[in-house]
Amino acid sequence: MPIFSYLAYPVEGAKEQLLNDLAALDFCEVTPAENKEILILVTDTPDEETEKKLQEKLRALESLESLGMTFGHTDTDE
């Protein structure tokens, strides 16, 4: 049951699009910065398999330039 947080960088001029794209994905909570071209993404998936699928969907987003991980937790941490 992994939980991760990221700083999500949009491709130039695509912050709104990225916000919409991320908000549309299951297991994702997204919070845009008000005054910078960046968003916070928190993912909370039920298992490793779902996490892998989510990662694939994230990689496929054209509005996403890159993700920088800021926090990670999986049950194996316990």
Add this chain to the structure above:
Amino acid sequence: MDITRRQFIKSAAMQSAAASAAVLFPGISFGAWKNIDSGGIEWKKTPCRFCGTGCGLLVGVSGDRAVAVKGDPNCTVNQGLCCVKGYHSIQILYGKDRVTKALVRKNGQMVETPLKEALDLVASKMQETIKNHGKDSVAMYGSGQWSITDGYVSSKLFKGCIGTNNLEANARLCMASAVTGFLTSFGLDEPMGCYDDIDHADVFITWGNNMAEMHPVLFSRMLANRKAKNHVLIIDFATRTTRTSQAADKSIIFNPQTDLAVANSICYEIIRNDWVNWDFVNKHVSFHKGKTNIGYGTQDHFQFNDKEEPVDFEAYKAFLEDYTPEKVAKLSGVPAKDIKYLAALYGDPDKKVTSFWCMGMNQHTRGTWINNLVYNIHLLVGKISTPGNSPFSLTGQPSACGTVREVGTLTHKLPHGVVMNEGARKLAAKIWDVPVENIDPKPTYHTVEMFRALDRGDIRFMWIQVTNPMVTMPNLNRYRNGAKKDDRFIVVSEIYPTPTYDVADVVLPAALWIEREGFFGNSERRTQHNEQIVPMPGDCMSNTWQIIEVARRMGFEKQFPWSEKTYIEDIWNEYGQFHDNPKHRMAPYKDLKARSGLQWPYVNGLETKWRYNPKYDPAAEGKDFDFYGKPDRRAWIWLRPYEPAAESPDSEYPFWLNTGRVLEHWHTGSMTRRVPILHRAVPESYVEINPDDASRLGITSGSKVKISSRRGSVTMKASINGRGRPPQGMVFVPFFDESYLINEATLDAFCPISKQPDYKKCAVKLERA
């Protein structure tokens, strides 16, 4: 409160990302993040209640109670960090002896009274005093801990409606020399730089400023910069060894008052070595001198007005001939090589230098002068108004800038300009909807003189809010005796019993900090808003609303028309009219409500980080610098000599007395001493004594010592080799403990220009007790 483990982890994930973003992008804001833990704690932003740093806090609320505090990662000031006072700040709300009901003195006893009745009494007593003794017989004494709206309505009531300039605030005791320093050197108040200077500077020089204890979060940022870059230096220039000295790369100790001479000597060396930035000086600096032998203000009705004369660079250079490092070394105790070292740091064109100071330079009988002299250094080498190059005057209180300096809650000030200026009076009269004749063009009393007037009987009624003058006034015995005289009427708006509460005829229960909506303004021109986060206890009322209630009872309903629901926003919008120009425009209410503080001038949605530099400042013109506060659009270098302290040690009183603060306690301790962990950390005040002096006098750590001056004495425990170590011939006493009123010994001498008292220098003797 019910929070699952998974909710907690997700919250931590979110906060981690926000903190990372704050480090990467200073000033970043996540307004859409509601700060709600689904487990039941709601996090709300507020500036910290204590010092002038202006750290952003997130207060966790469960039900009606504040239950937790953490640093606000969205606030660029502290980027998620807090000091020990900040982390424990919410506990000040819940002391057992909180004042929650109005009290009125009846037959010598304080009697619980309905608030409405107490407010009626305050208004009627003020009207009766004005009728019998004139408008200048009533006064208000406020605070740099006032919310901005508290100060604004007090100015409107006293200056606009009643028509007296008897309005002062305790920031006179802590920041007045900084103000007059800015005004004389630049024509406008408040720093040109910002805390981002800490991230850019190569060298920090702290002038009499124990930042490790007084501004610990900013000091942490300095240490972080040093750790990250390796070449960064911190030089502590002070009169005693402190925790700042211990963390510094070099500690330089000078004899009290001789900072004036050392600053001039640094300038002498800069010129002698031709480290002057001539392009900057030729284009942006002019030279001036003022009066000398200007006195100390220890007598009633002391008057002083400086007289400026323009001079040229050659006159300045000749003036500095008296300040060779070798001559100054004898006076100051600072080796000539150390003076030359300081000059070389300032003079190195490849080093960005930031100077920090606070009370050491401001609580000084030549406070304005020493502020001018440190500006002189930066101006000679052109190290100003650019990232990392910053002469930076720190404030002590959370809204000394926002409320006292910007709103102008001092006798000579208006929210924009001074009472002596007809244009400023007309603007105030228009915005306040009062006849311009109401606003008296003549200032009345600065703080020390106001309390002298109370003692003499020229003032008969005084309303005191958010400050504790019966602990903090210098030469305290005189002013406490004055306040207790039979025909004086003292109103105190308070949150806890204090020595000031003890002299009150009426005590009004005040809402504290996050129990009401408000604004503070910090050291770097940052205005910070907090909403009401928890309910007010009992009959408590905001200081702003107390003043409005009394004003209405005095017949000024038209000037104070606001509803209790929206008055803070309404007042902010009215106040903003005073600063509606690119030099000082304040952020709109909605922006302040959404963000963790915004710096003025705030123009077209943008903050101003560095003033007087057209790259950053919308009010500045030209290519590089524009010191638009002065008529010649130049910054002024002043010829200010060394002059001795008002009172120096002699054979009868052979020690300097230096007073100040400690990390764990805020000012007079009325709040922090009610926080158990802070109280236990430093449960009582003490006198720091140099170990050699202690040995000679047979004093051991923890033994009782009587400290006496010509004005009073205090007996307290000695601290030898504690957290601070004064040099031989000096003792240091923190003033936070009302059980040991050290200000009974201090001297009410002040800077004749700023009228700020010197709490750092008077003469005392020590005896084993």
